[in-house]
Amino acid sequence: xxxxxxxxxRLTREIVDTIRTENLxxxxxxxxxxxxxARFEVTVPTVREALRRLxxxxxxxxxxxxxxxxxxxxxxxxxxxxxxxxxxLAAAIELLDARIAVEPGIAELxxxxxxxxxxxxxxxxxxxxxxxxxxxxxxxxxxELARASGNRALHEMLVSLLAIHSRTQQAARTSYDRLRDHDxxxxxxxxxxxxxxxxxxxxxxxxxxxxxxxxLADWTDDTDLANSTVQxxxxxxxxxxxxxxxxxx
Numbered sequence: 001x002x003x004x005x006x007x008x009x010r011l012t013r014e015i016v017d018t019i020r021t022e023n024l025x026x027x028x029x030x031x032x033x034x035x036x037x038a039r040f041e042v043t044v045p046t047v048r049e050a051l052r053r054l055x056x057x058x059x060x061x062x063x064x065x066x067x068x069x070x071x072x073x074x075x076x077x078x079x080x081x082x083x084x085x086x087x088x089l090a091a092a093i094e095l096l097d098a099r100i101a102v103e104p105g106i107a108e109l110x111x112x113x114x115x116x117x118x119x120x121x122x123x124x125x126x127x128x129x130x131x132x133x134x135x136x137x138x139x140x141x142x143x144e145l146a147r148a149s150g151n152r153a154l155h156e157m158l159v160s161l162l163a164i165h166s167r168t169q170q171a172a173r174t175s176y177d178r179l180r181d182h183d184x185x186x187x188x189x190x191x192x193x194x195x196x197x198x199x200x201x202x203x204x205x206x207x208x209x210x211x212x213x214x215x216l217a218d219w220t221d222d223t224d225l226a227n228s229t230v231q232x233x234x235x236x237x238x239x240x241x242x243x244x245x246x247x248x249x
Contacts, residue, residue: 011050014040019070030068089219092172095165096212107204108197109149118148122189130182141185175218176211
């Protein structure tokens with residue numbers, strides 16, 4: 001006899017398979033719990049338990065009276081645990097060092113590929129970042145840059161890295177001048193448009209190293225860290241709300 005836990009686990013996988021085989025995109029709705037229960041020959045409470053498991057990973061969102069919506073995290077291989085990663089100077093520097101090691105190479109690849117749609121996405125991310133500061137999740141331009149590399153593994157890796165360290169990324173972002181950030185992104189995009197991989201790589205490294213220097217200078221005491229953490233939480237909540245509305249990036 002199949003245990004309840006085993007049944008819920010199996011059903012959870014089958015619902016994910018349904019999302020993928022039916023090519024449901026973030027923002028689209030799943031069939032109702034009643035329809036899913038009939039399809040998989042289980043009870044409605046079992047379906048709801050499976051959906052709650054998926055909601056806990058951010059893969060779907062349950063809206064009372066509206067339905068169950070697919071979310072962007074359905075495509076992530078690694079998911080954030082907001083209760084584990086600390087927001088402190090050491091975490092911020094580790095994150096930036098990891099990005100410095102990886103992203104210059106990504107920028108060089110993007111300049112080689114020069115995909116028109118990917119360049120357009122970077123342009124859009126660049127423009128939106130100046131319109132409303134909290135409307136675009138931190139790192140959005142860099143995610144589009146990774147997409148422009150044409151390497152799915154690199155794109156998924158950066159998305160996962162920024163997702164895991166989302167609160168640290170948001171806190172570090174508060175240390176860096178918004179206009180300077182925008183101008184340096186524009187410089188990176190210019191090199192990519194020209195197909196200059198060496199310069200795109202160089203500018204990306206300089207940009208991330210400048211952010212690291214700003215973080216080191218800004219997070220000089222516990223007060224600065226506490227303020228950055230509070231701002232990160234507020235920005236993260238705004239970003240989550242925007243992601244749910246916009247993708248449902």
